[in-house]
Amino acid sequence: MNLAQRHSRSSIMATIFFGSTVFAVLCLATLLFTVFNQTAGYVLLEYTTAKADVLPLDANGVPVPLESLDASALNSRRQSGRSPTQGN
Amino acid sequence: MTNIQYSTDLAGKRRPAEAMIHYFLFFAATVSILTTVGIVGTLGKEAFPFFAKVSIWEFLTTLHWQPQIDEFGILPLFTATLVTSVIAMCIALPVGLASAVYLSEYAPPKLRNILKPVLEVLAGIPSVVYGFFALQTVTPILQGVFGSDKVDIYNTLSAGLVMGVLILPLISSMCEDALSSVPKALREGAYALGATKLEVSLTIVIPAALSGISAAFIVGLSRAVGETMIVALAAGSGSNLTLNPFKSAETMTGHIVRISGGDLSYDSIDYNSLFAIGLFLFVITLSLNALSSHLVRKYQEVYE
Numbered sequence: 001m002n003l004a005q006r007h008s009r010s011s012i013m014a015t016i017f018f019g020s021t022v023f024a025v026l027c028l029a030t031l032l033f034t035v036f037n038q039t040a041g042y043v044l045l046e047y048t049t050a051k052a053d054v055l056p057l058d059a060n061g062v063p064v065p066l067e068s069l070d071a072s073a074l075n076s077r078r079q080s081g082r083s084p085t086q087g088n
Numbered sequence: 089m090t091n092i093q094y095s096t097d098l099a100g101k102r103r104p105a106e107a108m109i110h111y112f113l114f115f116a117a118t119v120s121i122l123t124t125v126g127i128v129g130t131l132g133k134e135a136f137p138f139f140a141k142v143s144i145w146e147f148l149t150t151l152h153w154q155p156q157i158d159e160f161g162i163l164p165l166f167t168a169t170l171v172t173s174v175i176a177m178c179i180a181l182p183v184g185l186a187s188a189v190y191l192s193e194y195a196p197p198k199l200r201n202i203l204k205p206v207l208e209v210l211a212g213i214p215s216v217v218y219g220f221f222a223l224q225t226v227t228p229i230l231q232g233v234f235g236s237d238k239v240d241i242y243n244t245l246s247a248g249l250v251m252g253v254l255i256l257p258l259i260s261s262m263c264e265d266a267l268s269s270v271p272k273a274l275r276e277g278a279y280a281l282g283a284t285k286l287e288v289s290l291t292i293v294i295p296a297a298l299s300g301i302s303a304a305f306i307v308g309l310s311r312a313v314g315e316t317m318i319v320a321l322a323a324g325s326g327s328n329l330t331l332n333p334f335k336s337a338e339t340m341t342g343h344i345v346r347i348s349g350g351d352l353s354y355d356s357i358d359y360n361s362l363f364a365i366g367l368f369l370f371v372i373t374l375s376l377n378a379l380s381s382h383l384v385r386k387y388q389e390v391y392e
Contacts, residue, residue: 009284013286014190014194017186017189017190018190018194020182020184020186023183023187024210024260027253028206028210031213031253035217035221038220038224
């Protein structure tokens with residue numbers, strides 16, 4: 001094998017060795033990105049999606065503004081501990 | 089002259105702190121040995137009732153693991169362990185060794201000082217994170233590539249691939265240490281004879297570091313065999329005798345985790361079977377460690 005071939009083979013293998021190291025670092029980067037995306041990404045999604053309708057519904061399923069409820073209705077709603085999306 | 093006088097004076101002097109350190113180190117070594125002996129003893133004690141009911145031959149050759157109908161064949165669990173470990177080693181060995189060669193022989197010192205710690209960060213991430221990574225990222229990618237009808241949600245391929253990534257820094261770091269410990273004089277001799285960097289790496293450095301590299305491979309394999317959380321999360325539950333990496337299969341460690349977390353009556357054969365599996369795992373890893381020690385001794389080169 002002549003000198004040029006030996007050196008070209010050497011540089012090809014150097015690229016492969018470097019590629020292996022880059023692959024390993026990319027695996028780490030992908031893993032960390034996934035972890036951050038699954039944590040902070042979820043919070044971002046939660047706060048950027050449209051807010052759910054928090055108004056309670058009357059017997060006919062029509063939303064009732066909270067300010068139109070009297071004190072006892074508001075109090076019973078608070079004490080029931082229902083989430084706003086659970087309706088009346 | 090003064091120094092000689094000084095050392096002679098110290099020769100007969102009692103040194104209580106030295107003695108305390110000596111006893112403390114002896115105590116630490118004894119505790120670690122006794123702990124190992126205790127673990128093995130417990131494994132053996134709990135596995136003995138199992139092997140009193142199920143013969144070792146039956147345990148090793150039966151094709152099904154179904155404790156409900158008294159079928160205790162380790163083969164399906166062992167096959168799944170083998171599949172995940174082989175896949176992991178197919179990733180970790182070539183990539184780990186190649187990156188070790190790059191870090192040791194090619195990378196400039198500044199880059200090596202950055203890349204090596206970065207790679208070692210991979211080894212510090214808890215394996216449960218890798219398990220979720222396999223389940224939530226790698227499996228959907230595999231399903232996208234090969235088709236969701238072929239790749240189960242839980243499959244040994246994604247578990248094996250991610251396990252390979254887990255073991256990669258371990259092998260890379262150990263191999264890099266072994267390669268770096270080869271004396272520079274050997275490299276310089278080869279360069280003086282006109283060898284290229286690749287020839288020096290492949291024909292001088294790697295053969296000289298073969299004992300360390302083989303030890304790294306065996307330690308990586310032991311890690312793959314004993315790895316639990318990735319396979320418990322991503323490989324699936326339920327024993328399945330298959331070599332198809334797209335199918336769900338339960339490994340030995342995964343089975344132990346799943347069963348020991350449920351309602352299992354103490355002293356039942358199911359309970360004892362877990363210790364039998366543990367003992368089998370212990371024998372495998374002990375054999376691998378013994379092989380590693382043998383290879384280290386066989387190929388070890390001593391340089392002055």
